[in-house]
Amino acid sequence: MDLSEEDRARIVAAIREAETQTAGEIYCVIARASSSYALVPLAWAALVALLVPLPLIYLTQWPARVIYLAQLAVFLAGLLLLSLPRIRMMVVPARAKRDRAHAEAMRQFLAHGLHQTERRTGVLIFLSEAERYAEIVADAGIDRKVDPGTWDGAVAVLVAAMREGRPADGLVAAIARCSRVLATHFPAGPHNRDELPNLVIEL
Numbered sequence: 001m002d003l004s005e006e007d008r009a010r011i012v013a014a015i016r017e018a019e020t021q022t023a024g025e026i027y028c029v030i031a032r033a034s035s036s037y038a039l040v041p042l043a044w045a046a047l048v049a050l051l052v053p054l055p056l057i058y059l060t061q062w063p064a065r066v067i068y069l070a071q072l073a074v075f076l077a078g079l080l081l082l083s084l085p086r087i088r089m090m091v092v093p094a095r096a097k098r099d100r101a102h103a104e105a106m107r108q109f110l111a112h113g114l115h116q117t118e119r120r121t122g123v124l125i126f127l128s129e130a131e132r133y134a135e136i137v138a139d140a141g142i143d144r145k146v147d148p149g150t151w152d153g154a155v156a157v158l159v160a161a162m163r164e165g166r167p168a169d170g171l172v173a174a175i176a177r178c179s180r181v182l183a184t185h186f187p188a189g190p191h192n193r194d195e196l197p198n199l200v201i202e203l
Helices: 005-019 039-051 053-059 064-082 085-091 094-111 148-163 167-185
Strands: 025-031 122-128 133-138 200-202
Touching (some): 005 167, 064 085
Parallel strands (some): 025 122, 025 200
């Protein structure tokens, strides 16, 4: 999900425009994946390989050495197959993908200092491509005034755009929605300082 230079420029322009209306600070991060899930292929391949000997013991006259080699072959084939990125993501439990993506969103929120704005009005718009996951993380100052469900519409727009291969359109639309919410509760003052760089980060 690589953004073009034009896409990046559109997103940055949307952030700048949004922040003229509010004292809030908006930051965007797009991740290809929130985890490598490196142990998932190993776990599934081992599980399948453990089941191999049972039918062979009862249904064949193969010696133990042959059964062991068959088990090893199944394990290696399964490991190679499940290590393919697209297949690997298919066997990762949905709950695990959500948990990893949420954890990465929180890590990015802290890593980019969105919790350090003067009025605690940082907002992270986070996308993770492999998990088809989107989240909007708002700092404490915003959470005190804005119900978390307020962001659901923006998240739905992000996920839909990501599925259609239009992440930039989704981000621009989500930024506009966030801006309207923030402008209502945190309108721009006479000295509206830009505390965070206007960027879209691609991981």
